Structures are given as structure tokens and as C-alpha cells.
Amino acid sequence: MTALTLLQETLDGVQPEIVVSVGTDLHLFNRLIDWVDDWLGSQEDRPTCLVQYGASRAPRNALGVSRMSRDELLDLYAGAKVVVVQGGPGSILDAREVGALPIAVPRWPENQEVVDGHQIAFTETMERHGEVVAIHSEDQLRWSLDAALENPDCFRKAPRISDPTNATAFLEAEIEKLINDPRNPQMLKKAWSMMRSRSSKANEGRGSRATNPVGKFVRTSIDNRGLQQP
DSSP: OOHHHHHHHHHTTOOOSEEEEOOSOSSOOHHHHHHHHHHHHTOSSOOOEEEEOTTSOOOSSSEEESOOOHHHHHHHHHHOSEEEEESOHHHHHHHHHTTBOOEEEOOOGGGTSSSSSHHHHHHHHHHHTTSOEEOOSHHHHHHHHHHHHHOGGGGBOSOOOOOHHHHHHHHHHHHHHHHHOTTSOHHHHHHHHHHHHHHHHHHTTOGGGOOOHHHHHHHHHHHTTTSOOO
């Protein structure tokens, strides 16, 4: 059975009011599915919900599918009243691309849900720019889901269309902020130092043709957006 057939059979022609995606990371994100299941279980008039659960457990109180294509996911985001995603850059930017203001729940490294705190940092950055509703507790998620179903228009905004040039400049500035923030892990600074060092060696002798390592990384990430990203 193909993934497309599985999704079609799971939905049976229904457009879910709520779409939840945890991405395809091999780390489990059962915490988010538990929170969504518990909230759904408390609703007298339960809304329709689809959870893309990846490597995590399947939901009890919602429709579930382990994975789907990016195009299928974007179609579901576009038709949903509420979009809930993990705090990964790809997940957030996919939702924004189709005009959803996503409720974003970052994975916690201390729960072994992800290798480091990059999702927390990215979600907080995007919240400062009005691109997500950041969630750090189960109560926050419950309040946000209630508010989103009551006023779904407040959780939609103009699509954020990918612009490689502007995205590069924006992310370069934000990465610099993260690197220079003493609260962030030393491993982040070490990775940044290694990236710059390797880029400098690769660019020796190129003169004005030398490339910015962050810009190259960001442009490559944007070009590869056809895959679901963690």
C-alpha cells in the first residue's frame, strides 16, 4: 500500500479542522501527541484532527498517518482551521508558505526529543517576528487550540513566500544573534566556528568569488525544501 493510498483511506474525503505534524525525525515526540490527544479527549464537540506522527506513537483521539508527501501536507495545511507543528525550521516555514500562522511546539533536548535546543531558539525567533504562536507548556497549547477554533482567522495571515535573498540575510542575522548569545550551547558556537573555518580554507585563492558560508547553507536549505525537514 502506498503512502498516498494510506492517506486517502485515512481521510476518506475529510478535510481535518486541525492538522498536526511532528516531522520525520527519528527521535520520538510523544509529548506533543499526548497533549493533543488529551485536549481532544476533553472536547464535547470534538473537532476533526489529523496527526502526522512520524516515528512517534499514533494518536488515540485523532486520525493518524506516519508520513506523507510535502505537497499533501501543504494542501492539508491550506485547508485547516488550525495547524500545529514541531518547532523545526522546515515545519514552520511550510505552514507559513500556505498562509497558516502555526502553533509551534519545539522539541526539548532534555527529553531526548531532539539533539539540541535549535528548535527552541528558532521558534522563539520566529515568534518575535510574528510568524508563529510559540508553545512551551500543555496549558498554553490548550488555550491556543481553544482560541484558534473560536477565531480561526486570527491564525491565518498572508503567506510567507520563499525569497532566497531576503531569507539569507534574515537568517544570517539571526544566526549571528544565536551564536553571540551566552545562553546558547557551546556546541552551537563550535559548529559555527568549524563552518567558517572550512569555508575560509575552501575559498583561499578565490578572491572576490569567495562565498559566505551562512548564505550558501541557507540557499542550499531553501533549494532542498522539497523534503520534509526536522
